[in-house]
Amino acid sequence: MNEIGSPVQSLPRPGRRLPPLLSLRAFEAAAAHLSFQRAALELSVTPSAISHQVRSLEDTLGQPLFRRLTRQLALTPAGQRLFDDLRTGFDVLEAGIDRLRRPPASQTVTLTTNAAFAARWVLPRMEAFRKACPGVELRLHASDTLVDLARGDADIAIRSGRGQWPGLLSRELMPERYAPLCSPMLGLKRVADLSKHQLIHCDWQPHALAPALWPRWFREAGIAQPKSPGGGAMRAPALSFSDESHAMLAALGGHGVALLSLTLSAPEIRSGALVQPFGPALDTGSYFVAVANGRENEAPLRAVWNWIVSQTTTGS
Structure with a gap:
């Protein structure tokens, strides 16, 4: 353009002087x-x-x-x-x-997150991911063990906590809270009725800052631990799982009451398959998306980052 809105006239190009x-x-x-x-x-x-x-x-x-x-x-x-x-x-x-x-080479991005979040939040959104990031192949690393992003063990992470991790750039996605959830078939209405049902326990990693465990829930509820039907102290949790997804399945089956993520249990709560009979809900921090400092502008990582953020800001 030689002036605003005025196209430059292109000069005729001479033909190539090549033999056949x-x-x-x-x-x-x-x-x-x-x-x-x-x-x-x-x-x-x-x-x-x-x-x-x-x-x-x-x-x-x-x-x-x-x-x-x-x-x-x-x-x-x-x-x-x-x-x-x-x-x-x-x-x-x-x-x-x-x-x-050749077809465009796919770019592989390894996303690491805990097993429950991978199963309950990431996997149901894979079709949306493929539409949003057609040139990116997502490799999902589902483990409760933290990996070193700075060392390249994974490319991007969704972690729960406070978001202050040395060497990482992070953005908060959503707060996380845990509350008692159970099947409506139990008919649970009052805290005192907990003594009639099994408490379903789920293990937390040692690095968790504020794990949602039953003793903590009773403390924050400001009530004494209910007595068992025989009058003694409530027995220890009868069901214990290392994976939150399994604890949720047990609650869905009517086998007791579990402290479960309100975020990851949202579909079951909306459908009525699980109910929250009472509070309080325990604050365990927030979910964050994170990458190693210096990698935030890599095109495939930026695409995955933006997709994750979009899924939390649109309420998908």
Whole structure:
């Protein structure tokens, strides 16, 4: 543009002054093999056709490209220079065409998060992810063990906590709270009725800042631990799981009351398969998306980061 809104008139481009492509291909093949016969086999033509194309090229250039010896060909100095240039040019052209023929290479991003979040939040959204990030292959690392993003053990993480991790750039996604949840078939209404049902316990990792455990829940509820039907102290949890998804399945089956994530149990709460008979809900921090400092502008990581954030801001 020479002025705002005024397009520049493009100058006519002069045509390329090149010999016919067929003669150049014939010469390059013959020079590579130093044989019209083998060049003919490579290009699926006759030796006489190769000879004709090479002779035509020599006439066009006005100088010989081969010295024709008895049962042998040898390149002239001009022929050698042209062969070197053509070989380089054809190699570049072939590589460019090959890149166009190949499908775009997928970019793999490893997302690490805990097993429950992977199963309950990430996997149900995979179709949305494929539509939003068609060029990214997501590798899901589901483990409650923290990995070192700075060392490259994974590319991006969704972690729960306070979001203050050295060497990581993080953004808060959503607060996390845990509350007593159970099947409506239990008919649970009052805290005192907890003594009639099993408490379902789920293990927490040692690094958890504020684990949602039953003793903590009773403390924050400001009530004494209910007595068992026989009058003694309530027995220890009768069901214990290392995975929150399994604890949820037990609660859905009516096997007791579990302290479960309100975020991860949202579909079951909406459908009525699980109910929260009473509070309080325990604050366990928030979910954060995190990457190692310095990697936040890598295109595939940025695409995954933006998709994760979009899924929390749109209420998906």
